Amino acid sequence: MPRKNEILRLKEILEQRKQTLIDFLNDGQISIDELKTQECKDDLDFAELSFDTFNEELVLTRLSCELKEVLYSLEQIEKGEYGLCEMCDEAIDYNRLKAKPYAKYCIVCREIYEKENKEK
Ligand SMILES: [Zn+2]
Numbered sequence: 001m002p003r004k005n006e007i008l009r010l011k012e013i014l015e016q017r018k019q020t021l022i023d024f025l026n027d028g029q030i031s032i033d034e035l036k037t038q039e040c041k042d043d044l045d046f047a048e049l050s051f052d053t054f055n056e057e058l059v060l061t062r063l064s065c066e067l068k069e070v071l072y073s074l075e076q077i078e079k080g081e082y083g084l085c086e087m088c089d090e091a092i093d094y095n096r097l098k099a100k101p102y103a104k105y106c107i108v109c110r111e112i113y114e115k116e117n118k119e120k
Pocket of ligand 1: 085086087088089090105106107108109110
């Protein structure tokens with residue numbers, strides 16, 4: 001489990017990201033209710049998102065999915081369950097969380113997950 005001050009730092013990052021996403025999605029006229037019904041592929045790599053190469057609709061879809069992940073992570077923080085891998089219950093590495101605060105799996109499980117999905 002990451003130390004408490006690390007979680008507070010990550011919470012700050014998540015809160016900021018949440019606000020940015022909400023502002024952006026409001027401009028695109030997507031409401032929170034709408035995004036709740038959004039189909040999201042799990043664990044997309046939002047970091048790779050580029051505004052130049054994606055069309056607007058795709059960008060909005062991905063950002064709303066990211067917001068969903070961010071909101072979920074904030075819920076987990078409230079519950080005190082944040083930062084644990086959903087597959088093996090091990091603490092997710094802090095550096096991984098810093099790069100991707102809404103990561104649900106540790107690096108090991110993430111690899112297994114990706115492999116399984118490729119085989120499907
Ligand atoms: Zn794991």
